[in-house]
Amino acid sequence: MDLLHIIYEMIELRSFSNLWYWIALAVLWSTASHWILGVPYDMVQRAQRNGGQAERDLEDVVRVYVNRLLYIAEVSGPWIVALSCFVMSGLAVLGFVFLLEIAQAVFLLVFPMAVVGLISLLTARRIWQEGATGVALRKRLAFCRLYVQLVGVISIVVTAFWGMYQNLNIGAF
Template identity: 50%
Template sequence: MDWYKTVFGLIDLRSFSNLWFWIALAVLWSTTSHWVLGVPFDMVTRARKYGGEVTQDLHDLVGINTRRLLFIAEVSGVWLIAIIAFLLTALAVLGFVYSIQFAQAVFLLLGPMTLVGALSLSAAKHIATVQPEGEDLYRRLTRHRIIVQAIGMVSIFITSLWGMWQNMQVFSGWPN
């Protein structure tokens, strides 16, 4: 077996063997876990550490983003759910029934993000209802971030396993 043929057979321009897909996956989850309800997490850390004006800025930003999310959900929530359900169903059918790898890749990017969106909406509703301040707000935002990171870790793990499986099938000629 020729070494170069083996290596370059695994590195083609399909979705899961494309470097840009994996960069996009890393950037997506890095950005998602850094921006908690539209607030950069370093701001939560600074507010916890220094207090004062930073704390007020954090409360203002959380309030603005919470009201924004809840307004969007109230005004167009049903339509958004219908569109997202249609899009995810179409991607799942195209990807996993008709074996279109690009649809699989997009589904594996967007599917877990719907969980993050639902989680963010739930956290926004909780914050708007309870209106936590100080350490209670910091804990709520930190808990939200940890859950988002857990979803991201599971998503990256599943995506990498599926991507390796797809690359092995393409390389070896296994049937789909």
């Protein structure tokens, strides 16, 4: 075996038959559903159970992250959207037109996260407009988490079916 063949075997760009891809997918969605607007969801639950200082801490942390997210969207939002669309359309073309499996795999990770980003931005804007605190704030964060989990479930199912199709179609076994 030559060195190039050994390196190719170690890197293995066949993503859907690679265990690390599926581990990364699980970690990605686990993390995305736990950190809502940058706030760990256990803070929301603690504020609901204990109230008082835990509630004030939650409101402070959410205020900081909402202001940060809205500032980033205001200052560089169009550039982020343009760059994201460029990258995702490039991945889609490389993956689904030119049938490059690594591009398909990355697209199936990145596109749903763009949807999560949009959900987070809309939730942050709504929290800021309403000046939500207390129960209303916790409700907004819970609905945001529910929507993120819904996108995650759909993404995992689509990715699993597409990965099975690719593995059976190419004959990875």
